[in-house]
Amino acid sequence: MKGRVGMNNLLSQDFEKALLDMDQRAATKILTQACEAVEPIVFVEQVVMPALEKIGDDWDKGLIALSQVYMSGRICERLVDTILPPASPNRTSQPAMAIAALNDYHSLGKTIIYSSLRASGYELLDLGRVGVDELVRQTIEHKLRIVLISVLMLPSALHVKQVVERLKQQKCKAKIVVGGAPFRFDQQLWQEVGADATGANIADALKVIHRIMEEMA
Amino acid sequence: MSMETMTSLQRVLTTLGHKEPDRVPFFLLLTMHGAKELNMTIREYFSKAENVAEGQIRMRKKYGHDCLYSFFYAPVEVEAWGGSVIYSEDGPPNSGEPIIGSFADIKTLRVPDIKQSPCLVKVLEATRIMKKMIKDEAPIIGVVMSPFSLPVMQMGFSQYFDLMFAEPILFERLMAVNEEFCVNWANAQLEAGATAICYFDPVSSSTITPRDLYLKTGYEVAKRTLARINGPTATHLASGNGLPVVADIANTGTAAVGVSCNEDLLAVKAACRSKTTVLGNLNGIEMRRWTPEQTENEVKSAIQQAAAGGGFILSDNHGEIPWQVPDDVLMAISQAVHKWGWYSKK
Numbered sequence: 339m340k341g342r343v344g345m346n347n348l349l350s351q352d353f354e355k356a357l358l359d360m361d362q363r364a365a366t367k368i369l370t371q372a373c374e375a376v377e378p379i380v381f382v383e384q385v386v387m388p389a390l391e392k393i394g395d396d397w398d399k400g401l402i403a404l405s406q407v408y409m410s411g412r413i414c415e416r417l418v419d420t421i422l423p424p425a426s427p428n429r430t431s432q433p434a435m436a437i438a439a440l441n442d443y444h445s446l447g448k449t450i451i452y453s454s455l456r457a458s459g460y461e462l463l464d465l466g467r468v469g470v471d472e473l474v475r476q477t478i479e480h481k482l483r484i485v486l487i488s489v490l491m492l493p494s495a496l497h498v499k500q501v502v503e504r505l506k507q508q509k510c511k512a513k514i515v516v517g518g519a520p521f522r523f524d525q526q527l528w529q530e531v532g533a534d535a536t537g538a539n540i541a542d543a544l545k546v547i548h549r550i551m552e553e554m555a
Numbered sequence: 556m557s558m559e560t561m562t563s564l565q566r567v568l569t570t571l572g573h574k575e576p577d578r579v580p581f582f583l584l585l586t587m588h589g590a591k592e593l594n595m596t597i598r599e600y601f602s603k604a605e606n607v608a609e610g611q612i613r614m615r616k617k618y619g620h621d622c623l624y625s626f627f628y629a630p631v632e633v634e635a636w637g638g639s640v641i642y643s644e645d646g647p648p649n650s651g652e653p654i655i656g657s658f659a660d661i662k663t664l665r666v667p668d669i670k671q672s673p674c675l676v677k678v679l680e681a682t683r684i685m686k687k688m689i690k691d692e693a694p695i696i697g698v699v700m701s702p703f704s705l706p707v708m709q710m711g712f713s714q715y716f717d718l719m720f721a722e723p724i725l726f727e728r729l730m731a732v733n734e735e736f737c738v739n740w741a742n743a744q745l746e747a748g749a750t751a752i753c754y755f756d757p758v759s760s761s762t763i764t765p766r767d768l769y770l771k772t773g774y775e776v777a778k779r780t781l782a783r784i785n786g787p788t789a790t791h792l793a794s795g796n797g798l799p800v801v802a803d804i805a806n807t808g809t810a811a812v813g814v815s816c817n818e819d820l821l822a823v824k825a826a827c828r829s830k831t832t833v834l835g836n837l838n839g840i841e842m843r844r845w846t847p848e849q850t851e852n853e854v855k856s857a858i859q860q861a862a863a864g865g866g867f868i869l870s871d872n873h874g875e876i877p878w879q880v881p882d883d884v885l886m887a888i889s890q891a892v893h894k895w896g897w898y899s900k901k
Contacts, residue, residue, distance in 0.1 A: 360720055400796055400817075403765040405716050443641075443649060446712035492840055492877045493646030519794065523816065523840035 354389040357410035358402060362417075369417050378421035379459065386414050387458045387544070394454070394539030404446070411450045411540070414457030424461060433483035433554060435547070436463035438473055440487050440501070441494040447518050448488040454540040460547070462486070470497055474504045477512050484550055486515045486543065487533075495520035495527060502532035513550050517543070558897055563621035563693035564750070570865040571787070571810050571832050579862045579896035580621040581869040582696070582834070583885055585614050586628060587647060587878045592617075597878070598642040601627050604680035611681075612688055618889045621868075623689055625682045625749060626698035626875070627674075632740070633708045635672040636664075645878055655710035658718060661725045666735045669743050679747040686748025696789075697749030698874075699741045701756035702733030702780055703773040715758075719772065730776050738783040751787040754780075754809065755874060760795020762815075769800055777807040789813065789834055791874045798823055805831040816841075816872040824861040832866045837888070839871035843879045847887045854891035862896070869896070 349372060356364035372381050393410050396402045437452050439445040445467060452464050465476050477485055489495045498516055505512060516533040528536035535550070537543040560577045561569065569576035589610020590600035600606045611623040630640045630650035639651035655661060669675050678697075685695050700708070706715040706729060718726050741752045758764055759773035781788050790804050791813030797804060801823060804812050811832035814823050820836055827833050837853055845853065854869065861867040869892060876885070 397762075400761065400799075403761060403768075404763045405719070405768070406765060408713065408716050409720060443651065443653075444707070444712055446716075449713050491646055491649065492843075492879060493643055496645075496879070520840050523794070523838055524843075526844075527840070 350385050350388060353385050354392060357389060357393060357413055358406050360406065360409040360413070362413045365413050365417060369421065373421060378418075382418055382422065382457070382459050386418060390414060390454045390457060391539075391541035391544065394541045398539050404450075407539075408446060408450050411453035411457060415453035418457045418459070422459060432460055432547075433551065434463075434481055435460065435484040435486070436465050436476070436480060436482050437486040437488065438465035438476075439467045440473060440489050440497060441467070441469060442488075442490045443467060444490040445488070447490065448486075451486060451488065451517065451537075451540060451543050455543065455547075458540075458544060470500045470504065473501055474508070474510075477505060478508060478510055482512045483554065484513050484515065484547065486517070489516070489518040489520060492520045494518075496531060498531040498533060515543070515546050515550075558899075562691070564691055567621055567694050567868065570867060573829050573832070573864060573866040575863075575865045575898040578898060579858050579867060579869055579892060581888070581892045581896070582622045582624070583614070583618050583620040583876060583888065584624050584626070584696075584871060584874050585611075585876050585885075586624065586626055588876065588880075588882075588885075589614060591882075596644065597646075597648070601648070604677045604684060607681040608684035608688065611685055615689075615693065618885055619893070620889065622693055623685045623695045624698075625678060625685060625695055625744065626753070627678055627681075629700065629755070630708060631674050631678060632700050632705060632736075634674040635667040635669070635736075636709065637667075638708070640674075647875065647878070650708040653708070653710045653714070655706070655714070655729075658722055658725050661718075661729050664729070664732050666732050666739070669739055675740065675743070679743055682744055682747040682749050694750035695748055696751055696753050697741070697744035697747075698753045698755060699737050699744075701754050701759065701773070701777060701790075702730050702737045703776040704756050704758040705733050705737070707758060719768075726772075730772075734776060734780050737780050741784040741786075741788075745784070745786040749786070751789060751810070752784055753813070753874065754784075754788045754790045755793055756790055757793040757795045759790075759800065759804070760792040760797055760815075761799045762792075762795040766799050766803070770803065774800075774803055774807060777804070777809070781808045789832075791834065794839075794873045798826060801826045802830065811868065813870065813874055814872065820857060820860040824867065828864065828866065832868060833861050834868045834870050836872045837870065839873045839876050839880065842871065842884055843877060843881070845884050845887070847883070850884055850887035851891040851894070854888055855895045858892075858895050862898070 439448045513534040515535045535546045566576040566580045592613045628648040633650045638654040640648045787810045789811035790809040814835040816836045816838035
């Protein structure tokens with residue numbers, strides 16, 4: 339029987355290096371070997387999630403580039419899907435959650451967070467690119483508890499305020515978490531638009547989701 | 556009494572030559588604000604070359620900055636490639652659905668003919684009008700998207716990364732057609748009267764591409780492209796960080812580099828000294844809610860960090876000031892430059 343013993347640091351470092359080198363083959367080899375000894379969820383929790391968090395953090399510090407963050411998220415999402423399929427009972431139990439790009443046609447930030455959360459064992463709806471009306475409608479329809487909104491342009495960031503107000507009018511208590519360039523360049527902006535939280539990277543997104551889940555529990 | 560002893564053009568050329576002019580030159584890279592000046596919607600404003608030329612002249616008169624900016628909006632190039640542009644009431648026009656739906660589309664891409672592209676002809680006409688009005692008083696800054704960064708609008712960020720990492724032959728083919736277009740578009744603007752070309756290249760920033768990959772891709776593209784542009788260029792990273800590659804960017808033959816507000820301006824200036832001029836780096840997003848005091852402090856601080864010895868143009872960090880930035884902040888920037896920017900006062 340496979341154990342839930344801890345993964346060693348060396349393995350984690352090798353996995354992170356494979357991601358930063360955008361070497362899917364090396365990452366797959368590490369995962370395959372590790373999952374012969376431990377349950378897949380252990381690998382996700384002890385290797386994949388910390389690697390993605392560190393990569394997000396390193397991007398924040400200017401140590402690595404966005405293309406590496408994006409490719410790392412995509413590689414991990416594919417790998418984790420093979421060991422933890424979307425319907426797997428081993429995926430994290432969580433409130434209904436979705437992610438959307440508001441108004442903007444640029445969806446890289448959304449894709450990175452979506453892939454990284456899925457690779458961390460979460461399931462969430464990808465609402466794609468939506469306007470204010472559509473986002474409010476889908477939030478109500480899917481009874482969402484957490485809505486992650488990604489934007490690139492300042493006007494889109496300011497439109498989050500309309501989403502928040504419209505949801506309040508409809509007595510919807512979904513928590514709104516925002517991210518994207520305007521929120522990185524103006525650290526007061528998330529409060530100005532009435533969001534519940536903001537995150538600059540995957541590590542922040544995971545922390546915020548954990549906090550909201552605790553508050554909801 | 557005015558302390559100015561130089562025209563804007565002389566001031567800018569002096570600083571580009573890494574010498575101190577009469578005062579620190581500053582570029583308010585305003586696009587949509589011209590619509591406010593002419594009391595028009597953003598869409599109406601960009602519908603005619605005459606509007607943009609008039610808007611630029613009025614704004615320079617109002618704020619006293621050192622350039623005219625013939626840039627309309629980023630997706631004007633995508634429009635020429637057959638893409639759509641989505642107008643907004645409170646922001647820059649955005650590009651619509653990508654023109655490259657699948658990698659196979661790259662094989663059949665044709666370089667747009669500038670003379671047959673009404674959106675580009677309009678920009679050239681605006682440039683000609685501006686040149687006629689401003690003559691040699693101030694530089695006119697034209698804009699091109701770098702061949703390496705244009706694909707973000709042509710195909711979307713994610714798909715472009717997938718192409719870059721998985722399809723090297725198609726990537727090279729896309730760079731080849733984009734380079735051809737970029738050179739033609741830059742040279743057409745120079746012929747119409749633009750003094751210099753701002754080469755927008757955010758994908759080359761260290762925020763987006765690691766240096767080793769940049770040296771194999773965006774760096775080579777820039778070297779080939781800039782060598783064929785018949786005038787001076789400034790590379791703008793549009794809010795992206797550039798410190799790890801700023802010396803490489805200088806080697807591409809560019810005269811200036813636009814840097815992010817997230818970077819240490821002192822360190823950027825040290826890395827660029829005598830090699831390339833620093834353009835930046837006021838926070839355009841935060842600027843929206845700056846008080847007059849804060850504005851003055853931000854301007855003063857940037858000048859103190861980067862102005863000594865020339866090789867510095869004060870500007871925002873993105874290359875386009877958001878629509879939401881109010882006139883009084885822009886005026887306060889101008890006043891602060893006219894208070895703290897005199898070299899002779901130091």
